[in-house]
Amino acid sequence: MDKDEILKALANPARMDILNWLKNPEEHFPTQEHPFEMGVCASQFERCGLSQSTVSSHLGILHRAGLVTSKRVGQWIFYKRNEETIAAFLQQLTRDL
Amino acid sequence: MDKDEILKALANPARMDILNWLKNPEEHFPTQEHPFEMGVCASQFERCGLSQSTVSSHLGILHRAGLVTSKRVGQWIFYKRNEETIAAFLQQLTRDL
DNA sequence: ACTATAAATCGGATTTTATCGATATATGGT
């Protein structure tokens, strides 16, 4: 759990949006065909207006920071919030800051 | 209280160090001649190895984000943590994230 | 083997951030 890496990941509005949308997939990704239990399909995040490659980069940064998990299912990759890491980060920040 | 601005301010090791040092001024700034009640004198932070102008810039970013307060006393400017803003930020982040 | 779709990676353009030395501004003391 790299606090600095997580802070950098959070210090960007698009990535913050992605994390927030993932709290309510049903509400924010009504067009997804797949069941939400698997997570949210990567391509769904292009709704933020950024290109496929940019979205992929943001998802990679969130994933490397440990803030989301990803699972490949067939040709798709599904993302979920990693609540464990998020909670641990908040705890440490509350202690350290 | 601008959450994004605060996150950007925190997403930098030097600024994070400054905030942490300010939790224990007596320990981290033993060379300060002034009483610590006033805060920590700006020049003290040059102990992080950065130039005076760079330190001044970092302090300005922390101040604009509301994470520290500053008070001029004579020719010096003293900095303290702004515990109110820090606590409010942590609360909001814990709610929002 | 070929085609289609999803996602990652590459290469490059642009913007933002970090840093410095030099200079300007503010204050205090002589």
Place this chain on the structure above:
DNA sequence: ACCATATATCGATAAAATCCGATTTATAGT
């Protein structure tokens, strides 16, 4: 008024982040 000290601001440079389109890689279906 002048000099010394503390801090802020300016201008330049280098590094990092953001973003895109094009290409590559992975998987699925025919």
